Structures are given as C-alpha cells and as structure tokens.
Amino acid sequence: MHLANNLKYLRKKMGKTQGTLSSDMGIGRTTIANYEAGISEPNVVTLHAFAKYFGVSLDDLLSNNMESGERDDKKSDEKDKALRGAFAAPPPAIYSSMPRVVTVDNEGNDNIIYVPVKARAGYLLGYGDAEFMESLPTFRLPGLSNATYRMFEVDGPSMAPNILHGDRIIGEWVEKLEDIRDNRVYVIVHSGGVAVKRLVNRLSQRGKLYLKSDTIVHRHDFPTVEIDPADIKEVWYGRMKISSDFSEPAEVYERLANMEMDIEEMKRKMGK
Known part of the structure; x- marks a missing residue:
C-alpha cells in the first residue's frame, strides 16, 4: 500500500x-x-x-x-x-508488549516521560509519534529501573480521597492485558481518553475490562465503565503516587488528636 x-x-x-x-x-x-x-x-x-x-x-x-x-x-x-466498494473495517488492534515510543538518557536507560493534564489530548493522538513524545518532559527516579515507566497527572475527583486532582501517578508498562489484577490502580489509555482508575479484569469470562472510581461523594458522576480490549492503547500499573496535598486529618483522627491533648492536660493538672 x-x-x-x-x-x-x-x-x-x-x-x-x-x-x-x-x-x-x-x-x-x-x-x-x-x-x-x-x-x-x-x-x-x-x-x-x-x-x-x-x-x-x-x-x-x-x-x-x-x-x-x-x-x-x-x-x-x-x-x-x-x-470494489466493500472496504472492511480494520482488524482489532493487538495490544503491544512494549510502548510504541520510549526515550532514553545518555547511558541508554529508559526515561520516565511525564504527561501533564494539558498534554493529554495530544498524548491520545501522539503516543506513537516520536517527535511528540520527545517534546514531553522526562526524568528519572531511584528505585525505578528494569522496566518502562510513565508519569500521568490526575485530573478530576473520580479517585478521591485516595488519589486527588493534581496528584501524579507513576505507572509501569503492563506487557499483557491478562496480567491486570482486580481492584488495583492503573492508568489506561483508550479510544475515549486517558483515565486513572481501578480495573476489574473479566477478559477470560466476558472479554471486557471494567474501570471503577474510588469516589463516594461523586459516585453518580463516575459510574463503572466497560472497555473492550480493542479500544485499549496502553495500560500502566500504578507503582507510585506523588502528591503535594497536605490536607488536615479526617474527622475521626481530629477527634482522636483532641482526646489525646485533653488527656495530656488532665495528667499535667493531676501532677501538680
């Protein structure tokens, strides 16, 4: 052709x-x-x-x-x-055992490519385009070697409170879709976008994967999504979370902290 x-x-x-x-x-x-x-x-x-x-x-x-x-x-x-006018639809894409594009440092080690939210639309189109991929920031972290990693910025509240908007997830390339483990956090790049979700693997029973959100507050906005393997471009297993969030403890922990301070105050007064 x-x-x-x-x-x-x-x-x-x-x-x-x-x-x-x-x-x-x-x-x-x-x-x-x-x-x-x-x-x-x-x-x-x-x-x-x-x-x-x-x-x-x-x-x-x-x-x-x-x-x-x-x-x-x-x-x-x-x-x-x-x-002859009967153009057949292309066969379903076969999931690759390696990303289509990787970048390396001067010593030949794989870089970790960072995909911020603003680059997601471009990534969905250009994940196989070497020129586009080389335009994204890259870095390396100790302890992450002998595999291919990529970092994605989280967008939205669908995984709160465990993963928050603006957090970064570093994912390890998944070589085979059959290796996906239930209820683990993955970054999945599919025909509909880039998502950070918990996956449920039902490939052997139904031929489908299911994307679940952690949120309870916004659960009606983020229902479980069914994905066909033919729509999947990339899957990255969440290995590390980088967050700048220093939220105050949840209410139960706040009550416990107050109780501890009250006890300390009582002990101080009794000791006088």
Whole structure:
C-alpha cells in the first residue's frame, strides 16, 4: 500500500504544510504526521475525505505510487475487496508488549516521560509519534529501573480521597492485558481518553475490562465503565503516587488528636 507516501506527496504537491492540511481537514497535525509516517492508518471515512480533498480516486490513493507513476499490481485480497466498494473495517488492534515510543538518557536507560493534564489530548493522538513524545518532559527516579515507566497527572475527583486532582501517578508498562489484577490502580489509555482508575479484569469470562472510581461523594458522576480490549492503547500499573496535598486529618483522627491533648492536660493538672 502506498497510502503514507501518497499523502505526503500530494500534500507537498499542493504546497500544504501538515499544519495547513490539519486545519483544512479538521484532523490533528500529529495524526497527519502519523499517517504520513505509516504509524497509523485512517478509517474508511477519512480515506474518502482525503481522496476528495486531493481530487484523486481511492484506488490511486491506496494502490498507486503517485510520485513515480508506477502502478502496484500486487494487491492483496483485502485491498481488492476494499476497492470494489466493500472496504472492511480494520482488524482489532493487538495490544503491544512494549510502548510504541520510549526515550532514553545518555547511558541508554529508559526515561520516565511525564504527561501533564494539558498534554493529554495530544498524548491520545501522539503516543506513537516520536517527535511528540520527545517534546514531553522526562526524568528519572531511584528505585525505578528494569522496566518502562510513565508519569500521568490526575485530573478530576473520580479517585478521591485516595488519589486527588493534581496528584501524579507513576505507572509501569503492563506487557499483557491478562496480567491486570482486580481492584488495583492503573492508568489506561483508550479510544475515549486517558483515565486513572481501578480495573476489574473479566477478559477470560466476558472479554471486557471494567474501570471503577474510588469516589463516594461523586459516585453518580463516575459510574463503572466497560472497555473492550480493542479500544485499549496502553495500560500502566500504578507503582507510585506523588502528591503535594497536605490536607488536615479526617474527622475521626481530629477527634482522636483532641482526646489525646485533653488527656495530656488532665495528667499535667493531676501532677501538680
């Protein structure tokens, strides 16, 4: 298939930048870059939109090397079916045993990439884009080695009081979805977004994962969500929480502290 090269060739032929094409098509610039690099492929609706935008046929866009003018006669059965007007949906994504992009330090050790809330939308589109990933902050921490880690900023109250808005979760890459353990905290990157949740693994029984929130106060706003494995991009097992919250103790602890102070005061008076 010549799709990636053809998109890049046609864009340049029209004098368009990736940013301009992104604006014209209503598609993220990172997504355009991924298409041109062959990292990901557009769905059938987007394919037809590209063909219409560039004024070419879907056959030419997919099957011909438009830059050299050479026709590729070695089409697969699936491609023939697509060009007859029955373009099949892509097969479900296969979960990878490694992240698509990692960054390393000067000694070749994996960095921990930090994904703040403001970068979440870009991360969802660019988690496989090396250029985007290299634009995110990186760091290392002692004790976190021999695995691949990533840090995500928590957004919202869905995991309160255990994990608060603005906390940072450092997650370890999960190599197989079957390894997910019930009721542990994970960062899951899926087609609907980036979420910090407790997971319930029912892959063997129902073929699904379930995302649960800890909150009680906002429980009606954060119901349990069912996720299909085909929608999952990344899963990170929560290994560490970094928090700047120094909230006062809960009421029960406050009462206990007051009681202790009262006892100390009584002992002081009795000792006189």
